[in-house]
Amino acid sequence: MRYLFIFIFTLSLFLKVNLVYSQNQSESLNFYYENAQKAMNSGDYEEANIQFRKILKLGVKLPSEMPYLFAKTLYEVGQYQNSQSFLEKYFEIMGKAGTYYENAEQLKELLKLQLNKSLSCQYCDLSGYRLEECSTCNGEKQLLKKCDYCAAKGKVGCTACSGDGVLIQLGAMGNRSYKTCYQCKGKGINICPVCEGEKELYTYCPNCLGSGHTSTSILCNHTEVN
Ligand SMILES: [Zn+2]
Ligand SMILES: [Zn+2]
Ligand SMILES: [Zn+2]
Ligand SMILES: [Zn+2]
Numbered sequence: 001m002r003y004l005f006i007f008i009f010t011l012s013l014f015l016k017v018n019l020v021y022s023q024n025q026s027e028s029l030n031f032y033y034e035n036a037q038k039a040m041n042s043g044d045y046e047e048a049n050i051q052f053r054k055i056l057k058l059g060v061k062l063p064s065e066m067p068y069l070f071a072k073t074l075y076e077v078g079q080y081q082n083s084q085s086f087l088e089k090y091f092e093i094m095g096k097a098g099t100y101y102e103n104a105e106q107l108k109e110l111l112k113l114q115l116n117k118s119l120s121c122q123y124c125d126l127s128g129y130r131l132e133e134c135s136t137c138n139g140e141k142q143l144l145k146k147c148d149y150c151a152a153k154g155k156v157g158c159t160a161c162s163g164d165g166v167l168i169q170l171g172a173m174g175n176r177s178y179k180t181c182y183q184c185k186g187k188g189i190n191i192c193p194v195c196e197g198e199k200e201l202y203t204y205c206p207n208c209l210g211s212g213h214t215s216t217s218i219l220c221n222h223t224e225v226n
Pocket of ligand 2: 158159160161163164166181183184186188
């Protein structure tokens, strides 16, 4: 009986703590959500972006209309791909029942336009961020590297004859016969198979993965001069 009492007491304490915790969570959720919408109404989308991200960090269930509002905000700050994924989430959750359904359809068209622009623009990446020349390869897409395989000598010891130039064959009577190595023609060395004797070779730039450019944090205006 005593144990049961302690158990119930502990349980109620636990529930209470949990309740206070989730109350705090939903209070901060409402607080940030209101702030975000206020910021949107005053056209301060950078601030709205900050507030929405705070909500995401809470790790709670999102208000059902929020995906649209966040998508709109992301669109306004130029983060088109992120915007699209939240817009898709909105359609998925709300279908046509969403308060902002009409707005969401409009946003979808606007996004399509922007994403197409980014696709056809050579100055920015898919998210609309301005590209710059890769500083590792200077835009060359590949790097000229000394060949490691042959230690930049262009030649390697023959693997078939271990560099001897001859192959030893044992006959049926235990007699040995010597044959000139078929691979190195008796020279004991071969041209390096990796660099083909060039001593150096081109490799993909690991910084830009062979594209020659990397993204900056500058939003692109899709013209030559940003
Ligand atoms: Zn590069
Ligand atoms: Zn050989
Ligand atoms: Zn080599
Ligand atoms: Zn662009």
